[in-house]
Amino acid sequence: MTTTATRRRRIRSPLDSYRNAVFLLAPTVALIFLYKYVPIGQAIWASLNAFSVAGNPLAFVGLDNFVHVLTDVSFLHSLMLTVIFAAVKIPLQLALGLGAALLLYQSSAFNSFLRVVIVIPAITPIAIIGIIFLFLFDREVGLTNAFLTAFGVGRVSWLTTPATAQAVVAVASIWRDAGFTMLIYLAGLTAIPTQVREAARIDGANGWQSTRRIILPMLQRSTQLATVTTTIAAFQFFAPIFVLTRGGPQDATDVAAYHIYEQAFVFYDQGTANAMSVILVSLIVVITTVELYVLRSRWEY
Amino acid sequence: MSTSLTRRSLLVRGGLLGLAAAAGPSLIAACSSSPASSAKPATLSGLWVPYDPLIDASKAAATSWGAANGIQLNIATVPWADWDRTVRAFPQQPTVPDVAIVDGPALLGYAANDILLPLDRYFKPQDMQDFLPGTTPSAMRKGSFYGPATNESSQALAYNKDLLDKYGITPPTELSKAWTWPQLREIMIDIQKRERAARGNDQFWGMFLGQGNFIGGGTYTGLDLIRSKGAKNSNTYKAISDDGLTVAGYADTPEAMEGYQFLQDLYIRDGLTPQSKSPDFFYNGQIAFWLTDPDVAVTGIAEKAPTMKWGVTPHPYFVTPIVQTDSYHLGVPKNSPNADWAAKLVADMVSPANGLILASKQKAIPTRKSLVDKADYLRDAHMQVFTETASQWAVPRPITPGWSEYDTVYSQMLADIATGADISKTVSKAVSDIDAQLARYQSLVR
Numbered sequence: 100m101t102t103t104a105t106r107r108r109r110i111r112s113p114l115d116s117y118r119n120a121v122f123l124l125a126p127t128v129a130l131i132f133l134y135k136y137v138p139i140g141q142a143i144w145a146s147l148n149a150f151s152v153a154g155n156p157l158a159f160v161g162l163d164n165f166v167h168v169l170t171d172v173s174f175l176h177s178l179m180l181t182v183i184f185a186a187v188k189i190p191l192q193l194a195l196g197l198g199a200a201l202l203l204y205q206s207s208a209f210n211s212f213l214r215v216v217i218v219i220p221a222i223t224p225i226a227i228i229g230i231i232f233l234f235l236f237d238r239e240v241g242l243t244n245a246f247l248t249a250f251g252v253g254r255v256s257w258l259t260t261p262a263t264a265q266a267v268v269a270v271a272s273i274w275r276d277a278g279f280t281m282l283i284y285l286a287g288l289t290a291i292p293t294q295v296r297e298a299a300r301i302d303g304a305n306g307w308q309s310t311r312r313i314i315l316p317m318l319q320r321s322t323q324l325a326t327v328t329t330t331i332a333a334f335q336f337f338a339p340i341f342v343l344t345r346g347g348p349q350d351a352t353d354v355a356a357y358h359i360y361e362q363a364f365v366f367y368d369q370g371t372a373n374a375m376s377v378i379l380v381s382l383i384v385v386i387t388t389v390e391l392y393v394l395r396s397r398w399e400y
Numbered sequence: 401m402s403t404s405l406t407r408r409s410l411l412v413r414g415g416l417l418g419l420a421a422a423a424g425p426s427l428i429a430a431c432s433s434s435p436a437s438s439a440k441p442a443t444l445s446g447l448w449v450p451y452d453p454l455i456d457a458s459k460a461a462a463t464s465w466g467a468a469n470g471i472q473l474n475i476a477t478v479p480w481a482d483w484d485r486t487v488r489a490f491p492q493q494p495t496v497p498d499v500a501i502v503d504g505p506a507l508l509g510y511a512a513n514d515i516l517l518p519l520d521r522y523f524k525p526q527d528m529q530d531f532l533p534g535t536t537p538s539a540m541r542k543g544s545f546y547g548p549a550t551n552e553s554s555q556a557l558a559y560n561k562d563l564l565d566k567y568g569i570t571p572p573t574e575l576s577k578a579w580t581w582p583q584l585r586e587i588m589i590d591i592q593k594r595e596r597a598a599r600g601n602d603q604f605w606g607m608f609l610g611q612g613n614f615i616g617g618g619t620y621t622g623l624d625l626i627r628s629k630g631a632k633n634s635n636t637y638k639a640i641s642d643d644g645l646t647v648a649g650y651a652d653t654p655e656a657m658e659g660y661q662f663l664q665d666l667y668i669r670d671g672l673t674p675q676s677k678s679p680d681f682f683y684n685g686q687i688a689f690w691l692t693d694p695d696v697a698v699t700g701i702a703e704k705a706p707t708m709k710w711g712v713t714p715h716p717y718f719v720t721p722i723v724q725t726d727s728y729h730l731g732v733p734k735n736s737p738n739a740d741w742a743a744k745l746v747a748d749m750v751s752p753a754n755g756l757i758l759a760s761k762q763k764a765i766p767t768r769k770s771l772v773d774k775a776d777y778l779r780d781a782h783m784q785v786f787t788e789t790a791s792q793w794a795v796p797r798p799i800t801p802g803w804s805e806y807d808t809v810y811s812q813m814l815a816d817i818a819t820g821a822d823i824s825k826t827v828s829k830a831v832s833d834i835d836a837q838l839a840r841y842q843s844l845v846r
Binding site for chain 2: 151152153154155173237238239240254256259260345346347348349361364365366367368
């Protein structure tokens with residue numbers, strides 16, 4: 100006697116084969132390896148070498164470049180600026196993104212319009228954002244000072260005074276990225292089962308209690324993702340500074356990414372620039388690892 | 401024996417073929433011992449900056465040589481921001497342009513790094529003597545010449561004639577009667593005060609300094625003011641050591657420090673200069689004087705304020721009249737496969753006949769002394785002061801192999817000073833930073 104099961108021939112998907120999977124994945128893995136990991140490996144190797152001003156390797160110097168940059172006051176200053184910048188950007192951006200998501204979560208034509216308005220800066224080329232802010236904050240012809248002087252307030256040297264220049268580049272960064280953070284939180288809100296909200300309402304929870312006790316804890320994964328992506332963006336912040344301030348005035352916006360660019364492509368010191376890059380990337384990895392652990396989700400739904 | 405074409409063998413063979421195709425050009429280039437092939441190419445490739453007047457003029461200047469030799473010059477451009485980096489990377493590239501536009505002040509660094517071919521044998525001694533004095537020092541290294549300028553630049557003080565007529569001011573046109581900076585400051589204070597009162601707002605200033613790249617005028621314009629504080633050939637006047645490796649003792653002399661203070665006062669205390677990078681103020685009638693170069697002034701005013709009546713008066717100074725000039729040069733990458741042909745083309749593009757085409761198409765000052773009198777447009781009243789300045793007061797910008805480093809740090813220093821930074825601390829830090837960067841070139845210079 101033959102059973103149906105024994106008669107039925109098993110139909111194999113091409114993906115069942117380990118060999119096929121490797122074959123299909125190989126091009127992608129090769130490209131990622133070639134264009135992501137090989138350059139990282141090259142950067143690490145370059146950080147252990149000294150280079151001529153023409154970019155030719157001169158000698159293996161071990162950790163000398165790291166000793167040099169870690170005792171370089173200007174690099175430590177740029178790292179400190181970056182950390183301060185991240186400490187301002189991350190909470191403000193998360194608060195703005197979450198606030199916008201909570202306000203605009205309900206479906207309506209007006210909310211959809213506002214969502215688009217908030218997201219547009221996130222898809223605008225970052226160099227253009229720099230130019231927009233240049234026109235907004237130019238001391239003599241900027242719109243901000245035109246507005247202030249109309250009310251009898253004196254002109255502010257926004258981009259040429261250290262404190263205000265730092266504030267402008269921080270605002271530019273947060274304004275651009277807040278829309279992306281809002282999208283992350285909107286996706287998170289959409290994933291929260293409506294029954295949970297309804298149960299909370301039936302149990303008598305008011306809006307604040309529902310948000311604090313139900314919604315925010317259930318958005319933990321969104322918060323984790325938003326925090327990590329914002330942290331990486333903060334540490335890599337570069338383009339608006341390139342357009343607006345070039346690291347000035349008086350090194351006030353000389354954040355690590357700009358400092359490294361200048362070291363590599365203006366001063367042509369490849370060994371030092373690569374050592375700085377390795378330190379910056381290591382710092383990002385450490386901080387985001389801590390964030391991933393601290394902000395890990397403690398429940399599933 | 402039969403040969404079966406399996407999928408595996410096909411992949412292996414394809415992979416090897418791909419590797420060979422990828423590595424081929426590099427291997428061929430590595431095996432080639434001579435940088436200059438004698439085989440005549442059909443085309444020469446050129447890498448220019450994205451500046452249309454220069455591109456059009458270059459094509460026109462290359463036409464006769466191209467027709468005579470059957471070689472066409474194809475010009476591509478590189479964005480301004482990538483220009484220096486691109487030229488510096490030539491030695492590492494498997495393919496490079498045959499001719500490249502290089503910035504005069506950066507030329508010595510390219511020569512020191514063995515990026516460009518020396519072109520001495522393509523120029524006669526009479527050619528070298530004919531080139532204007534502001535254009536050759538930056539192109540010389542250890543007695544070798546690395547490329548002629550496409551034209552000479554200049555700087556002078558353009559002014560709004562209607563405005564100055566209104567206040568009864570007639571600026572001098574002779575270099576010998578040029579205003580000093582203190583004289584100009586007094587005039588600007590007076591005009592600005594009266595004009596602001598007449599307009600009822602603060603949107604009018606005495607002058608705009610430079611082309612708008614940097615507040616403080618950068619190394620091209622701002623540094624003129626500082627260097628003119630020194631007597632001729634003093635350290636202040638030189639701005640950098642003779643070997644181009646030290647600015648301590650040159651950029652921080654007592655005279656230079658006075659110059660920085662004057663610059664800061666122009667922007668902050670007297671408020672005579674807008675803290676903005678927009679040169680449109682002059683076109684809009686919001687500025688009395690504009691310290692600028694002829695290309696920007698003549699072309700810009702013709703395009704943006706064609707009805708404006710304007711004039712030109714010589715560059716102001718303190719102790720010694722000085723105007724930094726120099727412009728774009730033509731260079732030949734050392735690893736160009738057609739270096740010999742490219743060098744011949746370069747030499748022909750600045751020949752007396754083509755040099756005039758190259759300059760006149762840009763309405764610029766020719767690179768040769770012998771052509772200055774032949775360029776009709778230079779007799780225009782606006783161009784005369786610029787031209788005489790280039791002939792009599794021109795000096796190159798500080799000659800150093802580390803121009804990119806020097807230019808970046810020094811220009812930022814001037815911008816910080818102009819916007820109110822502590823002068824002593826700012827200069828001290830900049831001098832220290834520049835010297836640290838230039839020290840890396842010691843082995844190339846000594």
